[in-house]
Amino acid sequence: MEGTTIGYRPLGDRVVVRLEKVDEMYKGRLYLPQSVVHKNQQLCKVGTVVAIGPGMLCADGTRYPMADVALGDRVLLMREGGIDITVGEEKFLSIRDDLIIAVLDDETKAA
Numbered sequence: 001m002e003g004t005t006i007g008y009r010p011l012g013d014r015v016v017v018r019l020e021k022v023d024e025m026y027k028g029r030l031y032l033p034q035s036v037v038h039k040n041q042q043l044c045k046v047g048t049v050v051a052i053g054p055g056m057l058c059a060d061g062t063r064y065p066m067a068d069v070a071l072g073d074r075v076l077l078m079r080e081g082g083i084d085i086t087v088g089e090e091k092f093l094s095i096r097d098d099l100i101i102a103v104l105d106d107e108t109k110a111a
Contacts, residue, residue: 006087010053013097015069017047017077018090044101045077047093066097074104 010016049072055065069075082095 006050006085006092008051010051010094012053013056013064013066014053014094015049015066015097015100016051016085017045017075017093017095018050019045019047019093044079045093046104047075047077049073049075050092069097069100069103075100076102076104 006016049069052066052069052071055063057063077093077095078099078101081099082093085092085094
């Protein structure tokens, strides 16, 4: 994770995401239903992956690298779970990779 500006490198199956505010019903082609965005109370989070750990280390010593996310991916996350991190004015979330619901496609990233 060389080049990260957040001050640390996540371990294991952890991913660090720079959070953004979800304030629209549509994010590109992804429709966020009213049950997800309700009266500015976010039931899910959207963010950009800024650091990725090396993957889960199994008891037998093998490591399963994280193949589903990459640096720079915009992702949809479960609201609960993870550790909130604030660096300066920016908010980040350190989460396990299984709390990522979806990687938003290229068209959605540009929206």
